[in-house]
Amino acid sequence: MTARGRRQPTHVLANASFRRLWTAMSVCSLGDWLNILALTALAGNLTQGDYRTQSLAVGGVFIAKMLPAVLLGPLAGAFADRFDRRVTMFSSDLARFAVVLSIPLIGSYQWIIVATILVECVNLFWVPAKDATVPNLVPKEQLESANQLNLLVTYGSAPIAAILFTALSVVGDVLKSAVPFLSGMDPTGPALVVNACAYLVSAFLIFTLRGIPKRDGAISTPSVLKQIVEGWRFVGGNRLVRGLIIGMLGAFAAGGAVVGVAKIYVGALGGGDAAYGVVFAAVFVGMALGMFFGLRLLRELSRRRLFGLAITVAGVVLVAIALVHNLVIVVMLTVLLGACAGIAWIIGYTLIGLEVEDSMRGRTFSFLQSTARVTLLFVVAAANPLAALFGAHALRLGDLVYQFDGSNLVLVIGGVLATVVGVLALRHMDDRKGVSLSEDLIAAVRGERPQSETAEQVPGLFVAFEGGEGSGKTTQSRLLAIWLRDQGFDVVQTREPGSTKVGMRLRAILLDAAERGLSARAEALLYAADRAEHVEKVIRPALYRGSLVISDRYVDSSLAYQGAGRALDPDDVSKVNAWATGGLVPHLTVLIDTPPEVGLTRLGGAADRIESEPLEFHERVRKEFRTLAAADPGRYLVVDGTLPPEQITRLIQDRVHEILPDPVPQESEDITGTMPAIRD
Numbered sequence: 001m002t003a004r005g006r007r008q009p010t011h012v013l014a015n016a017s018f019r020r021l022w023t024a025m026s027v028c029s030l031g032d033w034l035n036i037l038a039l040t041a042l043a044g045n046l047t048q049g050d051y052r053t054q055s056l057a058v059g060g061v062f063i064a065k066m067l068p069a070v071l072l073g074p075l076a077g078a079f080a081d082r083f084d085r086r087v088t089m090f091s092s093d094l095a096r097f098a099v100v101l102s103i104p105l106i107g108s109y110q111w112i113i114v115a116t117i118l119v120e121c122v123n124l125f126w127v128p129a130k131d132a133t134v135p136n137l138v139p140k141e142q143l144e145s146a147n148q149l150n151l152l153v154t155y156g157s158a159p160i161a162a163i164l165f166t167a168l169s170v171v172g173d174v175l176k177s178a179v180p181f182l183s184g185m186d187p188t189g190p191a192l193v194v195n196a197c198a199y200l201v202s203a204f205l206i207f208t209l210r211g212i213p214k215r216d217g218a219i220s221t222p223s224v225l226k227q228i229v230e231g232w233r234f235v236g237g238n239r240l241v242r243g244l245i246i247g248m249l250g251a252f253a254a255g256g257a258v259v260g261v262a263k264i265y266v267g268a269l270g271g272g273d274a275a276y277g278v279v280f281a282a283v284f285v286g287m288a289l290g291m292f293f294g295l296r297l298l299r300e301l302s303r304r305r306l307f308g309l310a311i312t313v314a315g316v317v318l319v320a321i322a323l324v325h326n327l328v329i330v331v332m333l334t335v336l337l338g339a340c341a342g343i344a345w346i347i348g349y350t351l352i353g354l355e356v357e358d359s360m361r362g363r364t365f366s367f368l369q370s371t372a373r374v375t376l377l378f379v380v381a382a383a384n385p386l387a388a389l390f391g392a393h394a395l396r397l398g399d400l401v402y403q404f405d406g407s408n409l410v411l412v413i414g415g416v417l418a419t420v421v422g423v424l425a426l427r428h429m430d431d432r433k434g435v436s437l438s439e440d441l442i443a444a445v446r447g448e449r450p451q452s453e454t455a456e457q458v459p460g461l462f463v464a465f466e467g468g469e470g471s472g473k474t475t476q477s478r479l480l481a482i483w484l485r486d487q488g489f490d491v492v493q494t495r496e497p498g499s500t501k502v503g504m505r506l507r508a509i510l511l512d513a514a515e516r517g518l519s520a521r522a523e524a525l526l527y528a529a530d531r532a533e534h535v536e537k538v539i540r541p542a543l544y545r546g547s548l549v550i551s552d553r554y555v556d557s558s559l560a561y562q563g564a565g566r567a568l569d570p571d572d573v574s575k576v577n578a579w580a581t582g583g584l585v586p587h588l589t590v591l592i593d594t595p596p597e598v599g600l601t602r603l604g605g606a607a608d609r610i611e612s613e614p615l616e617f618h619e620r621v622r623k624e625f626r627t628l629a630a631a632d633p634g635r636y637l638v639v640d641g642t643l644p645p646e647q648i649t650r651l652i653q654d655r656v657h658e659i660l661p662d663p664v665p666q667e668s669e670d671i672t673g674t675m676p677a678i679r680d
């Protein structure tokens with residue numbers, strides 16, 4: 001069998017709509033950093049003279065920046081889910097432009113504070129609207145790359161803004177002395193004008209961005225208050241989202257502990273301001289490395305596992321940072337800490353974008369932004385008093401003296417907290433229960449798909465079709481089988497439940513609408529029993545013969561219908577099925593994603609026991625299918641089931657084509673010299 005190569009996907013920036021949004025975001029990020037630099041400098045300039053007043057004035061700007069998120073975050077999220085996101089972003093940009101432009105014109109400290117609060121309030125509407133829009137513009141498999149680019153410009157624009165600010169300050173000084181009319185101007189004036197113009201450019205880009213889906217939430221949506229409560233309920237009630245947010249906040253708290261005490265800790269290690277700067281920079285260098293190289297290196301590892309693992313490692317590293325009294329090692333560990341934080345942040349953002357439905361996304365992102373800021377504020381504020389309260393202690397062991405100060409304690413607490421959160425996230429969200437994490441990790445580092453679970457090592461190829469009722473699985477799996485047979489492949493087309501003798505009986509029990517009293521656990525076990533028989537009698541033998549197996553439904557159906565639909569513990573369903581199948585996982589799962597209200601109306605005849613479940617049941621099933629696909633994008637093809645059948649067929653053929661084995665084995669080619677004729 002020849003190697004199964006993958007076709008190179010196009011870069012996410014080739015997508016014109018995303019490119020436009022990303023450009024707007026980059027310009028805004030540059031503007032935001034310029035804003036922080038210019039406003040803190042202006043506040044300092046306006047209160048020159050007394051060091052204490054000056055410090056308080058600059059601190060006031062930071063407080064004004066944080067405050068609106070705490071107070072207005074929930075409202076902004078509901079706004080992003082309620083109104084047209086393009087209009088929200090466009091209006092926000094115009095408002096930011098006007099407010100920032102007014103700062104150098106008015107030029108008083110009071111107005112700086114008011115304007116900062118106003119700009120931050122507007123930002124609160126812009127950011128969740130943007131975050132919730134990204135998953136609408138890029139395909140699911142490119143969402144991780146899109147988030148990497150977003151984070152890159154958010155932080156990468158900071159040094160560019162710093163250089164620009166310096167240059168614009170020089171321009172400000174020159175203008176002040178050369179143009180009499182501008183003699184009263186503060187040198188930060190040009191920076192603020194450029195900052196305002198950045199928002200105007202973004203307004204233009206957003207206005208001309210046609211790819212954002214239109215929404216008119218004002219017609220039938222509930223009240224804003226109801227929407228806010230609905231958003232909180234959703235975040236608290238959704239297992240995955242709750243796990244992601246707790247994990248990300250844990251990572252934030254750990255980061256806050258470092259920011260809070262880094263200065264005194266570095267000082268205690270004998271480092272000055274330069275060393276403090278290096279430690280600070282190490283966090284960002286690490287984040288960039290984690291986001292780009294870490295995620296690429298571990299691309300075969302389940303994203304849910306990697307999320308928990310990254311936070312756990314970050315926690316352990318933080319404890320090590322607290323205990324190792326060597327500045328060079330501390331800097332190296334800080335890079336690792338940043339890498340873990342970068343990985344966790346990107347995965348968390350990506351999974352939320354994939355998992356959360358469009359109508360809830362704005363509120364979820366906004367909840368995350370607000371709670372992250374509150375956590376950061378709280379931890380940074382509490383870290384130093386706690387460190388001071390603990391004081392400095394020298395532990396003596398014979399001749400050895402080990403210094404353990406308050407800053408060490410804060411870092412240890414932050415590290416332990418992150419470790420606990422990471423372990424909980426790993427357990428809470430693990431989608432490969434029963435499969436050793438270390439084996440998975442080693443395989444991922446080697447760039448291999450985890451061997452113990454995939455069907456990769458068998459000579460054949462295993463493709464499963466999944467989706468809700470009437471999504472088109474039977475139609476498409478039949479068409480795929482015909483297409484493959486046409487190319488000379490030996491194809492076994494099969495389905496669940498009911499492809500074996502025992503299976504046929506089980507299918508009758510499982511789908512008989514009269515069988516009303518069947519318990520959820522019994523149902524899960526019967527499906528698993530059918531699957532065990534199916535794998536042993538049909539699928540495995542065919543794969544070992546080198547056949548291509550196409551199954552209409554497999555394990556994911558149990559995770560979606562019995563796990564999410566019947567609300568059984570997903571770990572239990574996963575374990576039972578891993579045991580029933582001996583860990584056999586398809587090479588490719590095609591998810592035909594169709595809204596249940598569309599799929600159910602396609603079905604003819606009387607509804608069977610499962611089809612007659614209420615719509616909410618089928619909605620939970622659909623959501624779980626999508627979540628499963630999102631957690632392992634490399635192994636799934638998600639197609640929109642509302643597309644015309646021919647278009648779906650083409651998408652499936654394109655993807656299957658990438659992983660097809662050579663129909664004539666290499667040895668036969670060597671002997672006969674024949675070239676296989678594969679039609680596209």
Ligand SMILES: Nc1ncnc2c1ncn2[C@@H]1O[C@H](COP(=O)(O)OP(=O)(O)OP(=O)(O)O)[C@@H](O)[C@H]1O
Pocket residue numbers: 467468469470471472473474475476602603641642643644645648
């Ligand atoms: N893309 C499509 N657009 C419109 N109708 C479709 C599409 N795909 C399939 N159908 C029609 O929908 C009905 C159900 O299709 P199919 O039996 O393939 O779905 P299924 O997912 O296998 O259903 P089940 O859940 O019963 O197994 C059929 O009448 C089929 O012709």
Ligand SMILES: Cc1cn([C@H]2C[C@H](O)[C@@H](COP(=O)(O)O)O2)c(=O)[nH]c1=O
Pocket residue numbers: 469495496497511527553554555557558559561562610611
């Ligand atoms: C494999 C499997 C199936 N189901 C449900 C899903 C459907 O309602 C029926 C199968 O009918 P189909 O027309 O053949 O698609 O069974 C399930 O609940 N759990 C499973 O594991």
